[in-house]
Structures are given as structure tokens and as C-alpha cells.
Amino acid sequence: MRIFSRRSFIAFLAVVAVASAQEAALRPWKDTMGRIIQATFVSATPENVTVRMADGKEHQIPLTRLCAEDQAFVKSQSATTQPATAVLASPEPAPGRTPVEKRIWPQNVIVPSGSIEIQPVEESAPARKFVYRSEAFEFTSQAKLAGSVMKEVARTFESTRKLITDLPWGVVCRPPEGMERYLAALYETRNDYIAAGGPPNSGGVYMTGDKIFKVPFPSIGLKLLGKTYAKDADYDGGTLIHEITHQLMHDYLPFLPVWVIEGTAEYTEMIPYNAGTFRADSHKSGLRDHIQEMLKRGYSTSIGNLEAHMTMNRGQWSGIADSSNRTMGELYFRSVLIVYFFCHLDGQNAAKKPPQGLRFMKFLDAVHAETEALRTFFKDPRVKRGTDGSFTYPTSFPPPDMKPETGPFKHLKLLLDDRSYSQIAQEIVEGYKSIGLKVSAN
Secondary structure (H helix, E strand, O other): OOOOOOOOEEEOHHHHHHHHOOOOOOEEEEEOOOOEEEEEEEEEOOOEEEEEEOOOOEEEEEHHHEOHHHHHHHHHHHHHHHHHHHHHHOOOOOOOOOOHHHOOOOOEEEOOHHHOOOEEEEEEOOOOEEEEEOOOEEEEEOOOOOHHHHHHHHHHHHHHHHHHHHOOOOOOOOOOOOOOOEEEEEEOOHHHHHHOOOOOOOOOEEEOOOOEEEEEHHHHOEEEEOOEEEEOOOOOOHHHHHHHHHHHOHHHHHHOOHHHHHHHHHHHHHOOEEOOEEEHHHHHHHHHHHHHHHHHOOOOOEOOOHHHHHOOOHHHHHHHHOOOHHHHHHHHHHHHHHHHHHHHHOOOOOOOOOOOOHHHHHHHHHHHHHHHHHHHHHHOOOOEEOOOOOEEOOOOOOOOOOOOOOHHHOOHHHHHOOOOHHHHHHHHHHHHHHOOOOOEOO
């Protein structure tokens, strides 16, 4: 399980890139008294116009307060804004998606060793560059690895991909836009890893900015025996599975609260795993083992203030997590307790039990629709992408809401389902009680 002093980072660079990519189409706006401000047109209704200031804040202005020229400008812009916004707000569901009511939780998720094929792409000892490919991943290693060893490394990655695909969350595992495979960089030593940007106290890191999962050899169970590297059969790949989960859910990250991002990764990490097999139907024993481990470390099984946790933005999360390893551990632990509740306990005490995780699946389906809308947005020729990950677009054709203050919380209402946070907190306590576990709430 996770040791919180080995901090796991997912850099929210994708969100930062989006925030910095807003097209700087500032223009002067004059009111009927001759006062002028500089702002960007965002949207309009028959009565008001919404503009974005240079600092990113948005304001709504009654049209009657604007001069005649600006009223005419708004009319010309709003004629093209509405259709574009409507397309993005209601994307068509992906064909072939199983209705949430018909999805099932998997039992064993197995990737046999024989099903993994490794293709060497490039081998250069002077450059310390050895490139290998599996079905969905491309690995760039600093040292040559025997085919059998690389197969075992790739099996952990491919097994995690199959787990995420088989879970009824409805997550579509596909590499980021423009990439054929997920990318992983394997570093021979921890010093190499840190020199390449890996956080010193981490066992691996997925950086959303460059879309590469970086990991040192020790974290994937590789140890040097003589002149060759071998796979440690007793290695626990929990931290690796956690970070691969982030990588596989790359498209979803801008639209998810941090507690869901970390809670889902903690969930996959605690499912018993060995040699290509996730015992997914043993999630309850995995949870019990995780709770026991956390209790040994002195943590309590408290979800704290549920509303504060579920509505915590990235800045608030980072402020708490950065204060100490202890508080970071509490955030992760509370997150997985809440995610587990929504996956397996929510509504299960009702007289007529809904399918396990029904609300959570509906929530993730709504987030999936946002990812589809974003892909549609980027395919539009009016959107221009930079090599640094930034992009520009006409103000009349905005992307889905990815503002960190609002985007991740847009679909929380599907989890609440007309319940108050205090009501859900009580249901969490009762849900865990029903399986013999004590969890408290503030």
C-alpha cells in the first residue's frame, strides 16, 4: 500500500495549460456614460452579455448599459455563439456504451503472460535509449531489458488498463489526442529519475503536461543481478498501479474533483494484484487490509467534513497536502473511503437496492460526455494548438468548462441525487456499518 512520505504527484498541468490558453481577444467596451473597460466577449442572452476580464474573472452586464455600437457587436457575436455552445453542452453519447443499469462488476481481471507481445523499436547503448512497445504502451528505457523481463513490466501496465476498462465506471482507455500509445520512461537509477523531473520523494509520477509516466527501475521491481536486470517476483506494485490509473484516465482529469482522481487510483491500488491478475471481486478484503494498514499508521477511519472534502478545489487540496505527509495521507484515505462507498455501498441499505455504484456510474458517464465534447472541440479547424500544449479558439466557440473552480464539480449533483451532504455522510457511516466496518463523519 501507499507510503505517504513517497509522495505521489499528478501535476495538474493540463488544467493550467487550458487556463493559460484562453484567447486574448480583449476589446474595449463602452457604457452609456462613456466609461470603458477591456474585456473578452464570452456569451450573451437577450438581456445580458458575459465578458471575461484580463484577470480571468467573468462579469455579466445588462445590454441596456452598453453603447449602441457594443450592443450591435453583441448581437453579431451571439448569433454564432449559441449553436457552438449547444453542441458542446450536449455531446452525443459514444456508440456502443453499455447502459449503467446493465453494467456488472468484474471478478478476476487476468492478463496472461503469453498474451503480452513486446516489440523492440530502438536500441542504442551509447545514448542509453532502448524503446519497446506493447499493445497500448511505449516504454523508453535507459538500459536494455531482456524480452521476458520487459514482458513482466508491461504486464502490470496492460493489466491495469484491462482493470480500468472492465470496471463498470465506463472509462474509455485511449491515449491522449495525437498519440498512438501511452508513453512511459524507465530510469535506471533514482538519480536519473530525479534529473528527468521526477519528484525526489516519489516512486513514480504521471505528468499531464508531457503525458509521460516516469518511473525508476526500483519502482517497477527491477534489480540488477550481475550485468542484467531481473524482475523481483515479490515486488508490490501498488504505487505503480496508482499512477498508471492517473495516466489511463488522462482525458477525465480536468473534469474530476481531486478526491475522485485520487480516490479511484487508491481504489485500483488496493485491489489484490499478483502477476497479471487483479482479484477485483475481492475488493472488500482489499479495503479491509488497507484500513488495517492505515490504522497501524495512526490514521482514523473518519471522512471528516464530507461537503468540504467533496467540493475541495485543487488549490485547497494542494495547500493541505503540502503542509505535511500526515495531512496528505488523510486526504487520500478519506477519498478512497468515499469512492468505495459510492462504488459498493451507496443505496444498498434501501428496501429496493439499485445496482451497485449506480450514481457513481452516472456521474462518470457525464464526465465521459465532457471528454467527448473536448475531443470534438479540438477537431474543429477553428481551434489552433501550440506545440507547448496551449491552444487558441474563437470566443464564439468555447471549450467545455475546465475551470478548476467549476469544471470538476459540474456533475456532483448526480452523486448527491437530491440528498444533502449531511444525509450522505450518515449513509456512509451506515453503509460501512452494514459490512462490519466503523467509519465516522464530522
